[in-house]
Amino acid sequence: MVQKRSPPPPRARPEAALLKSAKPQPAKPSPAAGAVPPKRRGRPRAYEPDVALSRALDVFWKDGFAATSLDDLSAATGMNRPSLYGAFGDKRELYKKTYESYRNRARARMGEAFAADLPLRPMLLRIYGIALDMYLSGEGGPRGCFTVMTATSEAVFDPDIRALVVSGLVEMDRFFARLFKIAQERGELPATADPQVLANLASATIHTIAIRARAQIPRAELEALVNGAVAVMAQG
Amino acid sequence: MVQKRSPPPPRARPEAALLKSAKPQPAKPSPAAGAVPPKRRGRPRAYEPDVALSRALDVFWKDGFAATSLDDLSAATGMNRPSLYGAFGDKRELYKKTYESYRNRARARMGEAFAADLPLRPMLLRIYGIALDMYLSGEGGPRGCFTVMTATSEAVFDPDIRALVVSGLVEMDRFFARLFKIAQERGELPATADPQVLANLASATIHTIAIRARAQIPRAELEALVNGAVAVMAQG
DNA sequence: GCTTATTTATACGAAGCGGTACATAAATCA
DNA sequence: TGATTTATGTACCGCTTCGTATAAATAAGC
Numbered sequence: 001m002v003q004k005r006s007p008p009p010p011r012a013r014p015e016a017a018l019l020k021s022a023k024p025q026p027a028k029p030s031p032a033a034g035a036v037p038p039k040r041r042g043r044p045r046a047y048e049p050d051v052a053l054s055r056a057l058d059v060f061w062k063d064g065f066a067a068t069s070l071d072d073l074s075a076a077t078g079m080n081r082p083s084l085y086g087a088f089g090d091k092r093e094l095y096k097k098t099y100e101s102y103r104n105r106a107r108a109r110m111g112e113a114f115a116a117d118l119p120l121r122p123m124l125l126r127i128y129g130i131a132l133d134m135y136l137s138g139e140g141g142p143r144g145c146f147t148v149m150t151a152t153s154e155a156v157f158d159p160d161i162r163a164l165v166v167s168g169l170v171e172m173d174r175f176f177a178r179l180f181k182i183a184q185e186r187g188e189l190p191a192t193a194d195p196q197v198l199a200n201l202a203s204a205t206i207h208t209i210a211i212r213a214r215a216q217i218p219r220a221e222l223e224a225l226v227n228g229a230v231a232v233m234a235q236g
Numbered sequence: 237m238v239q240k241r242s243p244p245p246p247r248a249r250p251e252a253a254l255l256k257s258a259k260p261q262p263a264k265p266s267p268a269a270g271a272v273p274p275k276r277r278g279r280p281r282a283y284e285p286d287v288a289l290s291r292a293l294d295v296f297w298k299d300g301f302a303a304t305s306l307d308d309l310s311a312a313t314g315m316n317r318p319s320l321y322g323a324f325g326d327k328r329e330l331y332k333k334t335y336e337s338y339r340n341r342a343r344a345r346m347g348e349a350f351a352a353d354l355p356l357r358p359m360l361l362r363i364y365g366i367a368l369d370m371y372l373s374g375e376g377g378p379r380g381c382f383t384v385m386t387a388t389s390e391a392v393f394d395p396d397i398r399a400l401v402v403s404g405l406v407e408m409d410r411f412f413a414r415l416f417k418i419a420q421e422r423g424e425l426p427a428t429a430d431p432q433v434l435a436n437l438a439s440a441t442i443h444t445i446a447i448r449a450r451a452q453i454p455r456a457e458l459e460a461l462v463n464g465a466v467a468v469m470a471q472g
Numbered sequence: 473g474c475t476t477a478t479t480t481a482t483a484c485g486a487a488g489c490g491g492t493a494c495a496t497a498a499a500t501c502a
Numbered sequence: 503t504g505a506t507t508t509a510t511g512t513a514c515c516g517c518t519t520c521g522t523a524t525a526a527a528t529a530a531g532c
Binding site (some may be wrong): 040041042043044045046079080081082083086087 | 506507508509510511512
Binding site (some may be wrong): 063066067144148151153154156162166194196197198200201203207211212214215225228229231232 | 302389405432451464
């Protein structure tokens, strides 16, 4: 293909954002935490947006952007086509939203590991364990890393999506760099070690296990690879 | 998608292989090197198979399996649809053949570097230079590594293609392992170094620059990453 | 010349694609 | 109750998809 069509105007619903800025404040005193059901006006939704997005993610993650049809997404989410479109925009828009939800999920899990505040070596092993859990999950076989999938899919021709991918790569590098820097300050790494270089190697290890997982290399083999890589990165 | 159709019988042309084994030997004394034009019977081809395959590779490499249409392939090769089908089989078959030609090309280039028989560090730098040349090439922007593309495309649901990918990954690991082993025997690496572990790290570095290249990270940045990785792998 | 072998060229067909128009259903508001 | 608002369900649109049937073109063999 030679860049078939440019993304058409997504036609987002009004969302009343403009109206809100017109009125100084709506009548209700203050919704405090927005967790209460806001008593919407028309027919209620038959789906939960978060759940639907997660189901859509499953399909995109398994098959990639181009090989996933709206029928597939419709079947996975239980929403029919017009509802899908109304809720998330067109296929590209939906893809971006699923990718963002993936990133949020991954960030949350990595954040938990980071908060555990372990020494370098067990910390790295825990992080790679989480990554392997993600990359090997999926009913239709292991799916790898969605960032890698996105980087290699035709969706990367969309500048928005490419920007998301780049930010994902950078975020991963920074995460590992922080880790190595802390370890170095604690004396777990020699002063000569370069946290940035080690972070790139750590990201590279993430990428290689994502690719190998997708090729259905068994977990034991990936764990052996990780153990070796960690031994080099947390040298000593 | 949920595995739409299984690959239909490719309907390979007879190729006279069976007939050959029936006759002990054809009448002509012996074709020696097969480089002479074999004087085929019907209308001559308007294409050169190798060139056409290379053009098809360009398209698949850029867009991936699912996003590439037969029309795209037809336009790129200059062959019309029935000729394409007659020469290479259906889309999957053609994809496999392009992937094999890619592997051959990559193997040849890496083989040249290997034959140069340099010390470890310049050898690694040369290899990564070749990889960067490949991954950053392409008229429509950098294309990354075709093995990674294939591993993440839906083509991985085809067992044949998955087997090709696995063999590609293994080949890369073995190539690097041989390199590190030789270096260790020459005393360029400490005896405690594990060539297999270093090889996996070297492959991981290949994979990470392939992904980043596809996300259009500039070459200078990728070279900096490579320099850092090589410094760690060829430690000292 | 005529027959046979092989390739190209045109054009078709059934299925799938992304997206949307339109009517219907289910809720709130007056 | 009836008007309004929102979401759903059906059915369709024009286009693209992969693959192939069929006829024309170009070669060798006789």
